[in-house]
Amino acid sequence: xITRTYYKNKKGQTGFIExxxxxxxxxLDSDIQIETFTDQNDIGIAFNGLIxxxxxxxxxxxxxxxxxxxxxxxxxxxDGVLLQDNQFIVDFNDPKSLQNTLENHYTNFFQYIEAIEGxxxxxxxxxxxxxxxxxxxxxxxxxxxxxxxxxxxxxxxLINELLTKxxxxxxxxxxxxxxxxMPVGAVAAFVNAYNDKKYLVTYRRLQDSIxxxxxxxxxxxxxxxxxxxxxxxxxxxxxxxxDEYAFTFLAAQLINIDNxxxxxxxxxxxxxxxxxxxxxxxxxxxxxYIAIAERAAHIFxxxxxxxxxxxxxxxxxxxxxxxxxxxxxxxxxxxxxxxIRHYPSxxxxxxxxxxxxxxxxxxEGVYDEENCDDDDDDWADDGYDDDEEEDENEWEDDDDExxx
Numbered sequence: 417x418i419t420r421t422y423y424k425n426k427k428g429q430t431g432f433i434e435x436x437x438x439x440x441x442x443x444l445d446s447d448i449q450i451e452t453f454t455d456q457n458d459i460g461i462a463f464n465g466l467i468x469x470x471x472x473x474x475x476x477x478x479x480x481x482x483x484x485x486x487x488x489x490x491x492x493x494x495d496g497v498l499l500q501d502n503q504f505i506v507d508f509n510d511p512k513s514l515q516n517t518l519e520n521h522y523t524n525f526f527q528y529i530e531a532i533e534g535x536x537x538x539x540x541x542x543x544x545x546x547x548x549x550x551x552x553x554x555x556x557x558x559x560x561x562x563x564x565x566x567x568x569x570x571x572x573x574l575i576n577e578l579l580t581k582x583x584x585x586x587x588x589x590x591x592x593x594x595x596x597x598m599p600v601g602a603v604a605a606f607v608n609a610y611n612d613k614k615y616l617v618t619y620r621r622l623q624d625s626i627x628x629x630x631x632x633x634x635x636x637x638x639x640x641x642x643x644x645x646x647x648x649x650x651x652x653x654x655x656x657x658x659d660e661y662a663f664t665f666l667a668a669q670l671i672n673i674d675n676x677x678x679x680x681x682x683x684x685x686x687x688x689x690x691x692x693x694x695x696x697x698x699x700x701x702x703x704x705y706i707a708i709a710e711r712a713a714h715i716f717x718x719x720x721x722x723x724x725x726x727x728x729x730x731x732x733x734x735x736x737x738x739x740x741x742x743x744x745x746x747x748x749x750x751x752x753x754x755x756i757r758h759y760p761s762x763x764x765x766x767x768x769x770x771x772x773x774x775x776x777x778x779x780e781g782v783y784d785e786e787n788c789d790d791d792d793d794d795w796a797d798d799g800y801d802d803d804e805e806e807d808e809n810e811w812e813d814d815d816d817e818x819x820x
Contacts, residue, residue, distance in 0.1 A: 508539070518578060670733055727749070
């Protein structure tokens with residue numbers, strides 16, 4: 417498969433990266449670089465380095481074009497059966513087969529996304545002259561695959577690196593969807609987080625990369641028919657305010673951008689999962705308020721949310737928890753967080769009539785985006801190290817105005 421990924425910058429320049437087997441072509445306009453590698457690991461490292469270079473020099477993802485070769489057709493033909501792009505041969509009982517499939521998804525990432533988007537993904541084997549998906553045990557063929565993979569601790573970092581690539585590929589304009597209710601990567605993120613709480617961070621990041629959160633219906637399936645990721649993760653890991661992974665994950669569920677179901681979801685967490693009992697402790701409530709405010713500051717800044725809109729999101733989130741305040745005071749909390757990083761205590765918020773000239777003592781945040789990050793990079797051991805030292809910038813953006 418020949419894959420050409422195009423990028424554009426503000427000056428109208430177009431850069432591209434082309435993968436053709438073990439040959440990598442890249443460049444800007446007529447300045448073309450060609451390099452041939454000996455294995456997929458090396459070309460994967462080089463490919464990731466070129467993507468980073470594009471982004472660092474002001475280029476944004478534009479589009480992907482693919483071209484199937486005779487070798488591709490031959491590779492997809494198993495025992496005389498030509499597989500569809502979203503069909504993969506894998507043995508759920510063989511760790512090496514599971515690893516090879518994960519590495520295939522990572523290395524041929526854009527083909528993987530294009531193959532499954534809107535169509536789903538199927539894992540199986542060839543029997544009697546046709547592709548046969550594995551018998552579904554969990555109710556979802558993809559879920560069965562990741563349940564098999566996550567049993568092997570060595571494969572969890574590989575799943576996490578694939579998810580990181582998926583998260584990066586979700587853009588401000590588009591979330592890659594497996595089907596109408598499940599974003600690409602959501603199943604993998606759930607299984608990894610359910611088996612190791614440090615991967616709650618990745619699930620949260622995937623959630624943050626989904627532009628319209630209500631499209632991810634499976635994260636909160638109140639009927640329990642499909643998905644229901646968030647309730648399962650919160651039930652598994654709890655609400656301990658001394659556990660940074662669990663508490664940060666909880667705060668991330670209690671305030672989101674453009675989530676029409678925020679109040680309903682919070683009510684579910686309170687009443688069905690038992691958070692209401694925890695909130696009887698004033699100390700816990702105060703700590704959760706701070707975590708939500710810090711979470712709001714993070715997602716609002718990350719997504720460039722206007723302060724007034726941010727105030728409305730915060731208002732809905734706090735009132736759903738029983739923290740009664742008016743929109744004006746919630747707006748002022750957002751304004752002060754963004755402006756001076758000092759904001760009202762819970763007592764001041766409940767008292768109301770907040771004024772920006774009031775004296776606010778700095779509050780020690782408990783929502784620590786940096787310290788909660790998963791710094792494991794075990795994929796690098798298999799040759800997929802995204803942290804290669806940068807060469808001189810090939811696509812230097814010399815527009816000084818853009819860099820100011």
